[in-house]
Amino acid sequence: MIAIIEQVTGKKAIIDRKPMQLGDVEITYANIEKSISLLSYRPGSGIHQGVSEFFEWFEKNRGMEVIERQHYLSFPRNRIDWA
Numbered sequence: 001m002i003a004i005i006e007q008v009t010g011k012k013a014i015i016d017r018k019p020m021q022l023g024d025v026e027i028t029y030a031n032i033e034k035s036i037s038l039l040s041y042r043p044g045s046g047i048h049q050g051v052s053e054f055f056e057w058f059e060k061n062r063g064m065e066v067i068e069r070q071h072y073l074s075f076p077r078n079r080i081d082w083a
Contacts, residue, residue, distance in 0.1 A: 004048050008055045 002013050020026075035041040045053070 001047070001051075004051050005055075007048070008052050 002015070006013055032041065032043070
């Protein structure tokens with residue numbers, strides 16, 4: 001996911017890893033098979049296209065000044081700076 005965001009934004013992520021916290025999971029697996037079978041759900045775009053479209057929308061509607069001002073996204077375990 002980070003690599004895709006880097007490609008889309010043209011900015012390199014600087015990751016400051018923190019130790020695992022209680023409740024953190026090392027790995028997860030997304031599976032949409034149940035939603036496909038029960039809801040006939042089919043994604044209309046891939047992750048790269050979705051991130052690209054979101055970033056385009058974000059720039060248009062919120063402006064890059066938000067990213068420039070904050071300069072990082074903060075998660076409980078990791079801090080990601082965008083150089």
